[in-house]
Amino acid sequence: MQHWSRRFVMKSLGAAVLLAGHPAAIGLSRRAMPVGKQTATFIEHNDLPWALETRRGQFGFGPITPVSHFFVRNNLPMPPPSVTDEGDHWSFQVSGCAEAGSLTLADLKGMNVQTIANVVQCSGNGRAFFPHHPSGSQWGVGGAGCALWTGVRVADIFERFGGVVDAPAFLTATGGEQLPEGIARDAVVVERSVPIEKGLRDCLLVWEMNGAPLPAVHGGPLRLIVPGYFGVNNVKWVRQLGATGQQSTAKIQQSGYRLRAQGVTGGPQHPSMWRMPVKSWLNGPGADDQPVLAGSATLYGVAFSGERGISAVEVSSDAGDSWQVAKLVGPDLGPNAWRTFSLQTTLDTGIHRFVSRATDTEGAQQPEQTQDNQRGYGHNGWGDHGLTITAVKTLPERELIATAERASVVPATPVQTPPVLVLSDQALAGKAIFDNQAQPGCGVCHSLAASDARGAVGPNLDTLKPGLAQLRNAITQGVGAMPAYGGQLSPVEIDALAAYVFEASQ
Ligand SMILES: Nc1nc2c(c(=O)[nH]1)N[C@H]1C(S)=C(S)[C@@H](COP(=O)(O)O)O[C@H]1N2
Numbered sequence: 001m002q003h004w005s006r007r008f009v010m011k012s013l014g015a016a017v018l019l020a021g022h023p024a025a026i027g028l029s030r031r032a033m034p035v036g037k038q039t040a041t042f043i044e045h046n047d048l049p050w051a052l053e054t055r056r057g058q059f060g061f062g063p064i065t066p067v068s069h070f071f072v073r074n075n076l077p078m079p080p081p082s083v084t085d086e087g088d089h090w091s092f093q094v095s096g097c098a099e100a101g102s103l104t105l106a107d108l109k110g111m112n113v114q115t116i117a118n119v120v121q122c123s124g125n126g127r128a129f130f131p132h133h134p135s136g137s138q139w140g141v142g143g144a145g146c147a148l149w150t151g152v153r154v155a156d157i158f159e160r161f162g163g164v165v166d167a168p169a170f171l172t173a174t175g176g177e178q179l180p181e182g183i184a185r186d187a188v189v190v191e192r193s194v195p196i197e198k199g200l201r202d203c204l205l206v207w208e209m210n211g212a213p214l215p216a217v218h219g220g221p222l223r224l225i226v227p228g229y230f231g232v233n234n235v236k237w238v239r240q241l242g243a244t245g246q247q248s249t250a251k252i253q254q255s256g257y258r259l260r261a262q263g264v265t266g267g268p269q270h271p272s273m274w275r276m277p278v279k280s281w282l283n284g285p286g287a288d289d290q291p292v293l294a295g296s297a298t299l300y301g302v303a304f305s306g307e308r309g310i311s312a313v314e315v316s317s318d319a320g321d322s323w324q325v326a327k328l329v330g331p332d333l334g335p336n337a338w339r340t341f342s343l344q345t346t347l348d349t350g351i352h353r354f355v356s357r358a359t360d361t362e363g364a365q366q367p368e369q370t371q372d373n374q375r376g377y378g379h380n381g382w383g384d385h386g387l388t389i390t391a392v393k394t395l396p397e398r399e400l401i402a403t404a405e406r407a408s409v410v411p412a413t414p415v416q417t418p419p420v421l422v423l424s425d426q427a428l429a430g431k432a433i434f435d436n437q438a439q440p441g442c443g444v445c446h447s448l449a450a451s452d453a454r455g456a457v458g459p460n461l462d463t464l465k466p467g468l469a470q471l472r473n474a475i476t477q478g479v480g481a482m483p484a485y486g487g488q489l490s491p492v493e494i495d496a497l498a499a500y501v502f503e504a505s506q
């Protein structure tokens with residue numbers, strides 16, 4: 001009985017909203033893109049916090065990725081404009097040196113300035129190609145970009161404070177996000193450590209990206225660049241920079257971003273996502289399901305290897321049975337940049353699949369298969385990164401709508417009908433767990449319209465639309481900053497909770 005009445009409540013809630021004329025209440029509104037970015041350039045995996053993947057066909061010709069096309073990944077909602085607008089007044093703490101103290105961005109601008117070209121790539125780039133469907137954003141190839149970063153060396157900053165003391169082992173940087181209340185700091189803070197030798201060798205605190213002030217969404221006013229290391233180490237909105245004896249106690253360092261076998265919970269014993277191994281992919285032509293004119297064509301893409309640079313790229317049209325050497329094009333921007341490559345070919349009409357294989361300056365070659373792992377990190381296998389091209393005799397006609405005609409079309413005021421949510425009995429049981437039982441509560445971190453949850457830490461479930469298996473996995477074992485609920489909930493409860501989130505978000 002109770003189930004029925006609850007189901008009725010859900011239905012009538014939808015009807016009431018419809019009558020009251022508040023369509024936004026059910027979460028139909030879209031968040032505006034970050035400044036300078038356009039919807040068509042990206043695949044939107046999540047909106048709060050942002051996870052924006054550059055579409056495959058939207059980059060790869062030239063070595064520099066402009067801000068307009070650079071992917072975005074935030075683990076937490078970013079600091080508000082009142083904070084990211086601090087500009088030259090931005091200050092950060094320095095610790096682990098002979099003296100402790102703080103500097104502002106204005107201070108940094110008076111120091112010895114460096115510029116490097118460096119690839120920032122999310123550890124999960126390529127996750128979509130793993131057969132076991134690891135949870136998290138399903139990045140293809142576009143969770144990466146190469147930019148020019150301008151700032152000062154961490155070593156020079158530490159020197160200003162008398163140099164490091166007590167033989168520190170790590171460089172530890174802390175992000176400036178406002179942390180949600182009700183959750184332990186270590187569970188959510190973005191704080192990462194890398195070996196101190198690396199920190200002193202070539203890490204930079206930067207305030208310019210491609211010759212312009214670092215945009216807020218990319219960590220402006222000030223971020224750390226750890227050349228050749230995976231994205232997560234490049235801490236944005238840096239508020240603390242320390243030479244530390246231990247790695248950060250943050251979850252994102254201790255158990256998150258660690259390479260481990262499927263089903264294994266991450267810990268300090270597993271390798272951290274630091275240096276990026278050799279990798280390449282083709283970006284075009286013909287990505288994003290765009291047909292290509294048959295005949296002569298230029299295949300092109302990018303190749304990189306953290307700290308090492310690329311010595312050769314080969315391309316195969318027969319799944320690796322035979323290879324042709326591609327041409328490295330454009331300037332070599334150093335060992336942490338990516339190199340663009342191209343190969344002239346002829347495409348008959350029909351479907352083709354090309355793969356690329358890079359070799360770095362130390363002779364490491366991109367493998368066919370990547371190392372399987374629980375979280376779907378670090379995929380660099382050439383087999384899965386192939387590009388499928390459909391070559392056609394004539395390109396489909398472009399839809400011709402005269403500008404004048406377009407301008408004269410007055411869009412009718414959209415009448416948005418809120419979806420009427422009908423939940424299964426299992427999902428209803430799951431809703432009670434989502435709303436009341438799980439500790440910490442799901443809504444502390446997640447947004448889910450059906451539960452009126454507006455947590456902004458974890459993925460917005462209405463946008464993410466996770467699959468059932470993905471949900472069960474995440475609830476049982478935890479993901480990133482999300483705790484494991486496997487010890488707290490029974491298998492039946494986990495299934496119910498997964499069913500609820502699945503049904504409520506689809
Ligand atoms: N403070 C802070 N720094 C951060 C993150 C974050 O959420 N907060 N995300 C990290 C991750 S996982 C990646 S992949 C890169 C993404 O950088 P981008 O958004 O400039 O492309 O930033 C890293 N630095």
Ligand SMILES: [Mo]
Nearest residue numbers: 122123231232
């Ligand atoms: Mo990332």
